[in-house]
Amino acid sequence: MDIEVISTDGEEKGKIRLPEVFESEVRPDIIKKAVLSAQSSRIQPKGAYPRAGMETSAExxxxxxxxxxxxxxxxxxxxxxxRSAWAPFTAGGRRAHPPKLEKKEKERVNKKEKDLAIRSAISATKELKMVASRGHEIDGIDNLPIVVDDDFEEIKKTKEVKEVMERLGVWKDVERAKKGRSIRSGKGKARGRKYRRKIGPLLVVGQDRGIFRASRNLPGVDLALVDEINVESLAPGGTPARLTIWTESALEKVKERFSN
Structure with a gap:
């Protein structure tokens, strides 16, 4: 499948052959499983002292x-x-069933399933209907994925990134992410996560030559090196088909990475 390459001026520069990984079957179930595995691996183990409440002179x-x-x-x-120091059924006593360190919190996923998940998540970025159903603003965009030339990686000013995104037709999605910020309900407000934000476009580049600094303050926009992309970045929350912008060099590295 051939796709147009757009320059930073918004003009068609030519065409490029998409890597075969973009033809992979989209498997939302496998993607969800891989994302849950990645999220659960970050859980910090916790547990009570096994002899809590028992090391006293109680009689x-x-x-x-x-x-x-x-x-x-x-x-x-x-x-x-x-006060009772031992019995869990009395006021002030120890907990009957405290958190235990030996509890298995991590969701395990097979290596082949993990590889299938990343391939499937990459392939989903070209599906217009799936990207639209995820909530992204893609009015005026006829073909996905969006591919830009490598000059995009050399941009060093946020204003220039905005201008390029306007030419590509994805700036509306950034504005949607900015307006979608809301205050979280519950105790999380007091725990360093007061706001919830919408997910905007993902920029995948082959090399950082200034683009990271230029785009880091754009609301909802995430940027990743192609060697570091994972299922979570391509399908936040386990929902596939994130609006993604690729550079030419990034697609070349994708072809090398998923050649087998």
Whole structure:
């Protein structure tokens, strides 16, 4: 399949043959599984001390003392006096089922499934209907994926990146991402993640020659080297078909990486 290569001026520069990986079958189920595996691998293990609440001088009251025979911390005149240190069914006692370190949190995925997922996610970037159904603004765009020449990698000013995106017809999607920022509901507001944001275009380049610095402040826009792209960047949240802009050199490296 041939695709047009667009210059930074917005004019057609020529055509390029898409790598065979773009012909792969789109498998949303495998993509979702690979994304969940990547997300779960970042979970930090946590657990309670196995002997929490048991290393005290607590004793059980004797028979006939008129007290419930539950172990109590020794002491007098301080807040822990008379409180159970061992039984999980009493107020102030240890937890019955605390978090355990040995719990397996990571979602495992086979190597072949992982490879199939990245191929499938790359192939989904050329599907117009899937990209539109994901919520991206692609009015005026007739063919996907969008391929630009390598001069795009040398842009060093955000204003110039905006001008190129306007010529490519993807700036509306950046504006959608900017307007879509909202305040998160729940306790996450107090934990360093106050805002939720929309996902905008992904820029995949072969080499950073200034484009990273120029595009880092654009809302919703992510930029990645072709050697570092993964399923999460191509299908955030496990939903495939992200609006993606490729450079010529990036496609050449994709061809080398997924040649087999």
């Amino acid at each position: 059980t009251p004797q028979k006939g003392s008129g007290q419930t025979r539950v172990r109590r911390i020794k002491g007098r005149g301080y807040h822990a006096a008379g």
